[in-house]
Amino acid sequence: MAQLKPVLSFPAVQPEERRGDALARQYATVRALSELLTATLSAEDQMVQSCPEASPAKWHLAHTTWFFETFILSTHFEGYRPFDQRFRDLFNSYYNAIGVQPEKALRNTFSRPGLDEVRKYRQHVDSRMEKLLASSVPTDSVLDLVELGLNHEQQHQELLVTDIKHAFWSNPLRPAYQPDAPRQAVAASAPQKAQTFAGGLVEAGHDGRSFHFDNESPRHRVFLQPFRIAVRPATCGEYLAFMDDRGYERPELWLSDGWKAVQTHHWTAPLYWEKSDGAWYQYTCSGMRKVEESEPVCHVSFYEAEAFARWAGARLLTEYEWEMAAAQSAVKGNLLESGSFHPQPAAAADATPLLQLFGDVWEWTASAYLPYPGFKPATGALGEYNGKFMSGQMVLRGGSCATPQSHIRATYRNFFQPEIRWQFSGIRLADDSI
Numbered sequence: 001m002a003q004l005k006p007v008l009s010f011p012a013v014q015p016e017e018r019r020g021d022a023l024a025r026q027y028a029t030v031r032a033l034s035e036l037l038t039a040t041l042s043a044e045d046q047m048v049q050s051c052p053e054a055s056p057a058k059w060h061l062a063h064t065t066w067f068f069e070t071f072i073l074s075t076h077f078e079g080y081r082p083f084d085q086r087f088r089d090l091f092n093s094y095y096n097a098i099g100v101q102p103e104k105a106l107r108n109t110f111s112r113p114g115l116d117e118v119r120k121y122r123q124h125v126d127s128r129m130e131k132l133l134a135s136s137v138p139t140d141s142v143l144d145l146v147e148l149g150l151n152h153e154q155q156h157q158e159l160l161v162t163d164i165k166h167a168f169w170s171n172p173l174r175p176a177y178q179p180d181a182p183r184q185a186v187a188a189s190a191p192q193k194a195q196t197f198a199g200g201l202v203e204a205g206h207d208g209r210s211f212h213f214d215n216e217s218p219r220h221r222v223f224l225q226p227f228r229i230a231v232r233p234a235t236c237g238e239y240l241a242f243m244d245d246r247g248y249e250r251p252e253l254w255l256s257d258g259w260k261a262v263q264t265h266h267w268t269a270p271l272y273w274e275k276s277d278g279a280w281y282q283y284t285c286s287g288m289r290k291v292e293e294s295e296p297v298c299h300v301s302f303y304e305a306e307a308f309a310r311w312a313g314a315r316l317l318t319e320y321e322w323e324m325a326a327a328q329s330a331v332k333g334n335l336l337e338s339g340s341f342h343p344q345p346a347a348a349a350d351a352t353p354l355l356q357l358f359g360d361v362w363e364w365t366a367s368a369y370l371p372y373p374g375f376k377p378a379t380g381a382l383g384e385y386n387g388k389f390m391s392g393q394m395v396l397r398g399g400s401c402a403t404p405q406s407h408i409r410a411t412y413r414n415f416f417q418p419e420i421r422w423q424f425s426g427i428r429l430a431d432d433s434i
């Protein structure tokens with residue numbers, strides 16, 4: 001696969017530029033990336049759905065297109081004729097206000113429409129979207145929907161990567177999704193240290209001056225006790241020490257639900273790890289390879305992150321602590337643009353005091369995914385985007401090696417159920433500064 005960097009540069013909006021023109025360029029960039037991410041996948045590859053949380057790649061390509069057709073073209077493009085009226089239900093994910101939707105587990109049964117048809121569907125929608133953005137018709141609220149649609153597609157790009165990784169791992173042939181992904185020379189990771197934050201009354205949440213999801217707002221005040229935060233995420237080597245200390249066999253280290261998950265799923269290591277001839281190997285987007293102790297550990301559940309923290313005499317950060325620590329950091333790191341598709345060791349020479357806040361691995365927090373004070377979901381069907389999932393999930397922060405750089409920010413809240421492991425999810429420790 002070609003290096004992703006040139007394709008991914010998200011052009012900055014010039015002050016004198018029409019917003020429609022800027023969004024048209026961003027639209028072309030984002031849509032092209034989805035094509036690039038699936039360019040090496042066959043039609044058969046794009047049908048696989050190997051775990052309940054994943055979706056087939058072809059479905060991602062169609063559903064992201066459905067989003068633009070359903071929420072923008074159907075109501076804001078005069079005389080718009082749907083590519084296929086039946087797709088309105090077929091590629092609906094979870095929007096009850098739009099209509100019925102097929103059960104998620106059945107997405108891998110959609111052999112029709114075929115991949116060629118889905119590609120034609122994308123072209124049909126793209127040409128109308130280009131026309132709409134080039135015109136003077138769209139109001140600011142329609143352009144806001146376009147921006148939402150682009151961010152929605154970026155979320156699905158990350159899912160596409162994690163879903164195809166799981167699909168290829170599930171295949172006994174263990175094909176590599178990105179056989180030629182660049183890999184950093186294995187180095188010792190930066191030494192682990194703690195940085196102290198004074199806490200106090202701080203503001204958290206998005207200030208509303210640029211694009212954000214509704215779950216990031218409103219900005220509000222919170223009081224934090226002083227705390228200490230690890231300068232980098234936990235490494236595979238540190239996690240191996242937890243495993244060697246019988247971490248998966250000691251119920252006292254686990255939350256009750258976590259211990260139940262260990263027993264139910266027979267967890268003995270992170271997802272994708274396998275022991276062979278006394279050594280640990282892991283499946284990566286580039287195929288099977290030896291576990292490198294200097295790399296951040298990833299594909300762990302919230303329960304594993306929490307048990308590891310307890311074993312280490314520490315705890316996980318709250319999402320507010322994470323946001324306060326990240327507020328002054330630039331959004332840069334090992335994100336999708338690097339093309340590595342795998343977390344890399346923390347560089348000791350990095351000048352910033354906190355390393356790898358953005359990229360490499362999503363960091364599980366100790367915070368339940370709940371509405372901020374004063375939270376109001378968007379009106380209409382799009383109110384279902386985030387708000388209705390605020391139950392039984394934990395917040396993750398910072399993005400991963402599969403997150404597009406222009407998609408992530410300090411206020412961004414990702415969320416998954418605590419037993420989920422197929423995302424690039426890792427661990428950053430904290431403790432109370434007393």
Ligand SMILES: [Fe+2]
Pocket residue numbers: 063093152156
């Ligand atoms: Fe979606």
